[in-house]
Amino acid sequence: DADVTQTPRNRITKTGKRIMLECSQTKGHDRMYWYRQDPGLGLRLIYYSFDVKDINKGEISDGYSVSRQAQAKFSLSLESAIPNQTALYFCATSDGTGNYGYTFGSGTRLTVV
Amino acid sequence: GEDVEQSLFLSVREGDSSVINCTYTDSSSTYLYWYKQEPGAGLQLLTYIFSNMDMKQDQRLTVLLNKKDKHLSLRIADTQTGDSAIYFCAESMSGTALIFGKGTTLSVSS
Numbered sequence: 001d002a003d004v005t006q007t008p009r010n011r012i013t014k015t016g017k018r019i020m021l022e023c024s025q026t027k028g029h030d031r032m033y034w035y036r037q038d039p040g041l042g043l044r045l046i047y048y049s050f051d052v053k054d055i056n057k058g059e060i061s062d063g064y065s066v067s068r069q070a071q072a073k074f075s076l077s078l079e080s081a082i083p084n085q086t087a088l089y090f091c092a093t094s095d096g097t098g099n100y101g102y103t104f105g106s107g108t109r110l111t112v113v
Numbered sequence: 114g115e116d117v118e119q120s121l122f123l124s125v126r127e128g129d130s131s132v133i134n135c136t137y138t139d140s141s142s143t144y145l146y147w148y149k150q151e152p153g154a155g156l157q158l159l160t161y162i163f164s165n166m167d168m169k170q171d172q173r174l175t176v177l178l179n180k181k182d183k184h185l186s187l188r189i190a191d192t193q194t195g196d197s198a199i200y201f202c203a204e205s206m207s208g209t210a211l212i213f214g215k216g217t218t219l220s221v222s223s
Contacts, residue, residue: 033210040121042201042215043156058210090155098144098205101158 003027006091006105013081013112021076021108023091029103031096032074034058034066037088037107046089049074050096081112117214119202124220131189133217135202138183142204145178146211147187150199159187159200189219197221 004025013019025032030051035043045058047066055066063085065077078085088109092102118136125131137145146161162169162176162185169176175188189196199216206212 035213040215042117043213045210045212048210056209092156098161098163101144101146101148101161101203102156102211103158104156106155 002106003103004091004093004105006089006108008108009106010109011111013110015082015112017081019078019081019110021078021089021091021110023074023076023105024072025074025091025093025103026072027093027095027103028071029093029095030071031094032068033092033094033102034064034074034076035090035092036060037090043090046076078110078112081110083112086110086112117202117204117212119200119214119217121215122218122220124222125192127192127194127221127223129192131187131192131196131219131221133187133189133200133202133219135185135187135214136183137185137202137204137212139204139206139212140180140183142206144205145176145185146203146205147174147176148201148203148213150201150216152198156201192219192221194221194223 007022033048034046049068067075088107091105094102147159148156149159173190177186201216202214203211
C-alpha cells in the first residue's frame with residue numbers, strides 16, 4: 001500500500017456542487033498538507049495541519065475547507081466548486097524534522113465543468 | 114512575500130550535464146529540497162541539503178548552496194532521457210510548510 005493514499009484519483013464535477021477529496025497516510029506522521037498544482041504555477045499551499053487539533057490556512061485557502069478526522073486522515077472540501085478550481089490536488093505528510101522532506105500522494109485530478 | 118524562483122525550461126542532450134537553478138527568499142530556511150515530477154505522477158523527493166552545508170553529492174546529483182546569495186542549484190551529470198521531468202525547488206519556511214517554485218521542465222533529447 002502507498003504511504004499516502006488520495007481518493008478519488010480523478011473526478012469531474014459540476015459548478016456549484018460540494019466535493020470532498022480524501023487523504024490517508026500510513027507513515028504515522030503528525031503533519032499533513034494540501035497543495036494545488038496548476039500548469040506553470042507550481043504547487044501552492046491550501047491548508048496544513050500539524051496535529052489533529054491544529055488547522056492552518058495556506059496561501060490559497062479561499063473556497064476550500066479541511067477536516068482532520070484523525071492523525072492519519074486529512075480531507076479537503078470544496079463547498080461550492082467553480083471552474084477555476086480545476087487543478088491537480090496533492091496531499092502530503094511529514095514528520096516535522098525536515099530530514100526526509102514530505103511524502104506526497106499520487107494526486108487527485110479535479111475538473112469542474 | 115516569500116517566493117521561490119526557477120527558470121521554467123531547460124533543454125539538454127543526452128549525456129550532457131544539466132544545471133537547474135533556484136533562488137529562495139527565507140534566510141532562515143533550515144532545509145532546501147529538490148523534487149522530481151514525472152508526467153502523470155506525484156512528487157518524488159530527489160535530494161535535500163541542510164542549510165549549514167555548501168554542497169551535497171548523491172550519485173549523479175550535485176546540490177550547491179550559496180546562502181549569501183540565497184541560490185540553490187541541482188546538477189545532473191550524464192543526463193538521460195529518463196531524467197525528463199519537472200524539477201521543483203522548495204524551501205522549508207519556519208513554522209509553516211514547504212514553499213515550492215514553479216518548477217523547471219527538463220527536456221532531454223537523444
